[in-house]
Amino acid sequence: MTRQYDIAVIAGDGIGLEVVPAALRCLTLVAERHGFALNLTEYPWGSAYFRAHGAMLPTDGLDRLARHDAIFLGAVGDPEIPDVETLWGLLIPIRRTFDQYINLRPVRTLPGIPARVVGAEDLDLVIVRENVEGEYSAVGGRIYRGEPHEAAMQEAVFTRRGISRAARYAAELAAGRRGLLTSATKSNGIVHTMPFWDEVVAETMVDFPGVRLDKVLIDALAAKLVLDPGAFDVIVASNLFGDILSDLAGALAGSIGVAPSGNLNPEKRHPSMFEPVHGSAPDIAGLGVANPVGQLWAGAMMLDHLGEPAAAGELTAAFEACLADGLRTRDLGGAASTGEFTDGVAARLAAEPARA
Structure with missing residues (x-):
């Protein structure tokens, strides 16, 4: 059949x-x-x-x-x-x-498409983005609409389940590739959610002794993607960070139009x-x-x-x-x-x- x-x-x-x-x-x-x-x-x-x-x-x-x-x-x-x-x-x-x-975004330099930065000629990495929570929550609202003191509030929601399953998927992927997992964070500035992200990712990695984990602040990670794109294999990131990094990486490979x-x-x-x-x-x-x-x-x-x-x-x-x-x-x-x-x-x- x-x-x-x-x-x-x-x-x-x-x-x-x-x-x-x-x-x-x-x-x-x-x-x-x-x-x-x-x-x-x-x-x-x-x-x-x-x-x-x-x-x-x-x-x-x-x-x-x-x-x-x-x-x-x-x-x-x-x-x-x-x-x-x-x-x-x-x-x-x-x-x-x-x-x-899971939002999965492979990034690879395709034949006949010139890389946009030095070092991206043989770019081959994967970005694993947590796709249903994080910074893109519906929790929040606006008050005092139309007033000079109008205000908006947006809550980021991170759960242990959400972080761990994204990290596990990324680690399993890295285990079948070069064995390197980079975790995007901002735990030096975002005081609650990002340290929690770091803790849960590290706990999950205990089950993957053959995968090396690098924890990198998002601003430094964005810069390093441009300066040394070949250094990355699999990147795991929150909803917002993964969204931004994947477009950046796609542009480095030549065009987000092919991503x-x-x-x-x-x-x-x-x-x-x-x-x-x-x-x-x-x-x-x-x-x-x-x-x-x-x-x-x-x-x-x-x-x-x-x-x-x-x-x-x-x-x-x-x-x-x-x-x-x-x-x-x-x-x-x-x-x-x-x-x-x-x-x-x-x-x-x-x-x-x-x-x-």
């Missing part, structure tokens, strides 16, 4: 409407070559849905998503709609309802969600020039998570080969359109024998 996976597809906004179909074309092709099927259900949720209905998704939207094996997301965001509506109306409810507590992201429920009790790091890029939406690499790479991560590593590797090798041959979209200094790059990847997949 053919292996089948039910995939929820949310193209979203802007260039998501262009790069998602491009990636699905290649995902479907590689699935056929490896003997499994992707059953795709497309949901027209995003800013256009918000304009029509006053919400980013219907009231039963999360229940509908829960039936799928994975969620494939394009981009969300519209300059005419506040980010608090688009982010808290779609992405964060998905992450938290499905306990996608993928996985929002994971590692135990697979709930669907995980895969998306590129780039935004909806309304300035180029509809022009046919968007770079599909981030979406393709996110698709490869999805295949790997579903248990199809050979297909994931083949898809990654195909878009890397196109980049190495000089086929690049204009954000990378090339002239290829979204469609032309996708054609190149599809041709590579069709030409190569399927990997076992």
